[in-house]
Amino acid sequence: MRSFNDALSDPHKFIVTLELVPGRESSGRSIGAIHSICRDAAEDGRITAVSITDSPGGNPALSPDVLGSEIRSYGLDVIVHFTCRDTNRVGMESRALQLAHMGMKNILALTGDYSGKGFGGRGTPVFDFDSVVLTSMLNDLNRRLIKSGHSEIFQIGCAVSPFKYTEAETWVQYKKLDRKIEAGSSFVITQLGYDAGKYAELLQYKAQQGDSTPVLASLYVLDRRSARPMHANRIPGVHVSDKLYEKVMQEWSVEGEGMGHAIERSARLGVILKGLGYRGIHIGGIHKSFDDVAAILDRMEELEDDWQQFLPEFCENHEGFYLYEKKEKENGTPFQPAQANGRLIDNCHYLFLRKAHDLFFDKGAAMAPVYRKISSSLEKKNMSWVLKRVVEDPFKKLFLSCESCGDCGIQHVGFLCPESGCPKHTRNGPCGGSNDGYCEVNQDRLCVWVRAYHRMKRHGEAEQLSQEFIPPRQWELKGSSSWINFHLDRDHQGRRKAA
Ligand code: SF4
Structure with a gap:
């Protein structure tokens, strides 16, 4: 053969x-x-x-x-x-x-x-x-x-x-x-x-x-x-x-x-x-x-x-x-994102979530050990559901249409939810099916990766998109607090660190 x-x-x-x-x-x-x-x-x-x-x-x-x-x-x-x-x-x-x-x-x-x-x-x-x-x-x-x-x-x-x-x-x-x-x-x-x-x-x-x-x-x-x-x-x-x-x-x-x-x-x-x-x-x-x-x-x-x-x-x-042609045509003119509608709101949404992420979900930050301690203590007292129901769920539902997967991946997709935002739940980049920027499945919605690119490009951060391998989500975490899972290294990022 x-x-x-x-x-x-x-x-x-x-x-x-x-x-x-x-x-x-x-x-x-x-x-x-x-x-x-x-x-x-x-x-x-x-x-x-x-x-x-x-x-x-x-x-x-x-x-x-x-x-x-x-x-x-x-x-x-x-x-x-x-x-x-x-x-x-x-x-x-x-x-x-x-x-x-x-x-x-x-x-x-x-x-x-x-x-x-x-x-x-x-x-x-x-x-x-x-x-x-x-x-x-x-x-x-x-x-x-x-x-x-x-x-x-x-x-x-x-x-x-x-x-x-x-x-x-x-x-x-x-x-x-x-x-x-x-x-x-x-x-x-x-x-x-x-x-x-x-x-x-x-x-x-x-x-x-x-x-x-x-x-x-x-x-x-x-x-x-x-x-x-x-x-x-x-x-x-x-x-x-x-x-x-x-x-x-x-x-x-x-x-x-x-x-x-x-x-x-x-x-x-x-x-x-x-x-x-x-x-x-x-x-x-x-x-x-x-x-x-x-x-x-x-x-x-x-x-x-x-x-x-x-x-x-x-x-x-x-x-x-x-x-390549575009670079020649552009001649130094900065790129203008085509997505004009809702631009201000989208920008505020991105900046707000990015700041919140830097403050609360950066394991290298000075406060990280404190958040870990709080998470651990809530777990021991069987009280993590209080944090989830009273703070996390309302916040994430309002800002991200969160589906409570328990293993948050918004930081990989320009602070948009890969679960509610992508019918194929992609975390490593888009599928090949988008057309003119719109989703293959929900054709009246922009592809979540296109949205992520636009909002990050505005701040010169598009280079950070899809730059590394993102491990798959941990299904056993569904319905639990993604915040606590993050601080206790149970989510995909914690597993990656342990690997
Ligand atoms: S990735 Fe999971 S935890 Fe994060 S917003 Fe989406 S459904 Fe909620």
């Missing part, structure tokens, strides 16, 4: 992977098509691995674990998508052990789309971990595997979306990528988009960080059916511009011509991505036959030397934010 790991370690190898999406059936047409595509891919020889999605859109689908193990029998390596949406940390670790046992060692660690509908309605969104913590857990498992004498360990990958067009989203997206790499990601796959400027931006950012982790760029074979929801922002993290959408619709309006255009567009973007320096492409949008993939790869071979001539087709000149 051609190993994905070997391909990643060969800097001269241009990697081609395929993303396949099982449906809500255990066998039948879509599963049969996946098997047939994989058999043909193995025979063709140009595909290094196939990746299999994990209930995309949060809707039930055949498990990538079982399908992947079948596909490996064709001699193709498999990348399993692994999301944090449906099981807690215990379930996730058990699944990882099962994958290790099955020999499925390539994992794409994702926070995951929000929960969709299953039997009887919408599923519980678990999100016990985010993708950074999941990566860290898998890396820990790697250490244990090595200790017990295993030579093959997990190859952990992560996703990033460069297709963000506001400064705040771009910044926090890239900072989160840094945390994923630090946590142990050894390859990166981008979200999909058709903007060469953004593809180039990601590589430039990584080079600036001194990060040489290989990146595969997503390349989606865009047809009329997929273009509609992507253009309407119904697929989280994916960007299809108005201009491209109109072009695709026009191409598919002529009978029998649509697929030819889709293949040509994919091949042209493919050679651009290779020319820009991507280590490979990750082809999606293949549902029926491997022939379309073979046609793209054949055409790429023909076009490869002329990749630069196709660049104008994929330069969107989007009015939004580009990390």
Whole structure:
């Protein structure tokens, strides 16, 4: 079997992977098509691995674990998508052990789309971990595997979306990528988009960080059916511009011509991505036959030397934010946050909570031993509930819409609550699903990370956002006083100190 790991370690190898999406059936047409595509891919020889999605859109689908193990029998390596949406940390670790046992060692660690509908309605969104913590857990498992004498360990990958067009989203997206790499990601796959400027931006950012982790760029074979929801922002993290959408619709309006255009567009973007320096492409949008993939790869071979001539087709000149162009345009003009509404209130809220935090929750401060003593004494007298009910709850409900998780993380998110403010409870940076600054789930609300960026940027503190690994919250603390938990080192920060 051609190993994905070997391909990643060969800097001269241009990697081609395929993303396949099982449906809500255990066998039948879509599963049969996946098997047939994989058999043909193995025979063709140009595909290094196939990746299999994990209930995309949060809707039930055949498990990538079982399908992947079948596909490996064709001699193709498999990348399993692994999301944090449906099981807690215990379930996730058990699944990882099962994958290790099955020999499925390539994992794409994702926070995951929000929960969709299953039997009887919408599923519980678990999100016990985010993708950074999941990566860290898998890396820990790697250490244990090595200790017990295993030579093959997990190859952990992560996703990033460069297709963000506001400064705040771009910044926090890239900072989160840094945390994923630090946590142990050894390859990166981008979200999909058709903007060469953004593809180039990601590589430039990584080079600036001194990060040489290989990146595969997503390349989606865009047809009329997929273009509609992507253009309407119904697929989280994916960007299809108005201009491209109109072009695709026009191409598919002529009978029998649509697929030819889709293949040509994919091949042209493919050679651009290779020319820009991507280590490979990750082809999606293949549902029926491997022939379309073979046609793209054949055409790429023909076009490869002329990749630069196709660049104008994929330069969107989007009015939004580009990390490097913007710096040139700005010419020293200070950044003005776009969030004008409620700016004064938001600023006061930030300054007030930051001050309160410095006064009462800084373990290096002179008063810290006193607060610890008080906390300990309240605990001994069984009186911590008085502090919680009379002071903490009213204060935190009023200022933070607190959900009493007992393990406070506001200091990591610009003094906003990651529990009530983010449907996926992210503490290490945003998911990839925001659109134009707004939350993937609550589309009328700004992403909590965008809000955090704006308020911190005003005070020159945006650099502090997502700068370090934040351990997962301690569920056993739910409903207890987060203040006392902090001073008695029971919360995630205390555990980190003890580790
Ligand atoms: S992080 Fe937890 S304790 Fe802090 S405000 Fe949010 S729910 Fe309350």
